[in-house]
Amino acid sequence: MRNIALTLSYDGTNYHGWQFQPELPTVQGALSDAITAICGEPRRLTGCGRTDAGVHALTYCANFETDATIPADRLPYALNSRLPRDISVSAAADVPPDFNAILSCNRKEYVYKLYSGDVHDPFRHSYAYFYPRALDLDAIRRAAAHFVGTHDFAAVRSVGTVTRTSVRTVFHFDITQDADTTTFAVCADGFLYNMARALVGTLLYVSEGKIDADAIPALLESRNRTLAGPTMPPCGLYLNRVWY
Amino acid sequence: MRNIALTLSYDGTNYHGWQFQPELPTVQGALSDAITAICGEPRRLTGCGRTDAGVHALTYCANFETDATIPADRLPYALNSRLPRDISVSAAADVPPDFNAILSCNRKEYVYKLYSGDVHDPFRHSYAYFYPRALDLDAIRRAAAHFVGTHDFAAVRSVGTVTRTSVRTVFHFDITQDADTTTFAVCADGFLYNMARALVGTLLYVSEGKIDADAIPALLESRNRTLAGPTMPPCGLYLNRVWY
Numbered sequence: 001m002r003n004i005a006l007t008l009s010y011d012g013t014n015y016h017g018w019q020f021q022p023e024l025p026t027v028q029g030a031l032s033d034a035i036t037a038i039c040g041e042p043r044r045l046t047g048c049g050r051t052d053a054g055v056h057a058l059t060y061c062a063n064f065e066t067d068a069t070i071p072a073d074r075l076p077y078a079l080n081s082r083l084p085r086d087i088s089v090s091a092a093a094d095v096p097p098d099f100n101a102i103l104s105c106n107r108k109e110y111v112y113k114l115y116s117g118d119v120h121d122p123f124r125h126s127y128a129y130f131y132p133r134a135l136d137l138d139a140i141r142r143a144a145a146h147f148v149g150t151h152d153f154a155a156v157r158s159v160g161t162v163t164r165t166s167v168r169t170v171f172h173f174d175i176t177q178d179a180d181t182t183t184f185a186v187c188a189d190g191f192l193y194n195m196a197r198a199l200v201g202t203l204l205y206v207s208e209g210k211i212d213a214d215a216i217p218a219l220l221e222s223r224n225r226t227l228a229g230p231t232m233p234p235c236g237l238y239l240n241r242v243w244y
Numbered sequence: 245m246r247n248i249a250l251t252l253s254y255d256g257t258n259y260h261g262w263q264f265q266p267e268l269p270t271v272q273g274a275l276s277d278a279i280t281a282i283c284g285e286p287r288r289l290t291g292c293g294r295t296d297a298g299v300h301a302l303t304y305c306a307n308f309e310t311d312a313t314i315p316a317d318r319l320p321y322a323l324n325s326r327l328p329r330d331i332s333v334s335a336a337a338d339v340p341p342d343f344n345a346i347l348s349c350n351r352k353e354y355v356y357k358l359y360s361g362d363v364h365d366p367f368r369h370s371y372a373y374f375y376p377r378a379l380d381l382d383a384i385r386r387a388a389a390h391f392v393g394t395h396d397f398a399a400v401r402s403v404g405t406v407t408r409t410s411v412r413t414v415f416h417f418d419i420t421q422d423a424d425t426t427t428f429a430v431c432a433d434g435f436l437y438n439m440a441r442a443l444v445g446t447l448l449y450v451s452e453g454k455i456d457a458d459a460i461p462a463l464l465e466s467r468n469r470t471l472a473g474p475t476m477p478p479c480g481l482y483l484n485r486v487w488y
Contacts, residue, residue, distance in 0.1 A: 086369045088366045
């Protein structure tokens, strides 16, 4: 039995997230259909994480087991010929039997994109969040630095999934600007449900003066979701990179 | 009664074209709803042309008559607050009573975008056509030059709408490349049904050696749609500019 890892990217606009759901379009469902057409039904198809409805992936990793004999380097072309145009496989490789896209992943980076301007851009409605207010970048960066390190992130997760612990380690949290676009890049060993979007919402509250940048440690300490900023809409969020 | 001209842009992906159709999402329908909310129901709402389902507009002009007293310079913000995120009004102005967005328009430019690469880009599925073959730009440009001027374009229109004449004047037809993207820009005093997309399809047939570049004059002469290239998919087509 081969274990094959795929690198893919997708526009999440038209999907109810990664994870398979009966009767609903999902990335896992679409990918599974394409694999079935080329390799026969895959034994297990594991993704590196659940992305929510409308969230995108610039780099996503998935693995599946199969007895098919097609060479790995021919899989991207073959799978792309069966995939909808908003999902694209860029690489495939045979990996050791114990490789698991989610369990073997030790670090992920999400980016969130905002853009400013006089009017919203109709071509970015699904790809960035229109935020036409001035940003206090100094305050945002000071607050973001407080999130870096190992903390209990219960204050910035949504209720929904049960996890063993809400302690995570954030490795970096960088904010950059390019023309009208501001990009928030946050890298951690794992993300709680809606954590990336709540972190960005909290930084915008800091920019708006609703939360003090140096109140972040106390906010984390409180573990109280109602003290943090809002969960941002999914359109601006991308899984950008995964590490193994 | 005021006559107000609007400049707008839209992502046509989720619309059945500009023109109002009962029960279907259209740009005219969405714009009419927003105008009604701000100004009351508009007396006539005229667009500068019918774009097909999935076709975009970087610059589109529409006009409507109203008795509303809201200053024109406040209309973009007010309308945008009521419009879906894939339509955006950038300007509004009071214009003379005889201004008519379609009848007063004397020139339009469409652009069509192709991109190349090893695999398709999931973020461009609705915004450019994936064409991973080499392009013979010399042949394409030689063929395009034959379309410039005043000709009968019956060979490159789809049956559908009745027009007085199929003679049109093409002012320029330029092909440019930037990184992985090739842009076809064609400007004319008017376009027959599907003409822009059939012109690009014909140029790709030239690139593929299926039509000789210098056979274009005879092709136009024939008025035979079956001799020209295919009508390209709508995703790559944008109304780029309109002249008054």
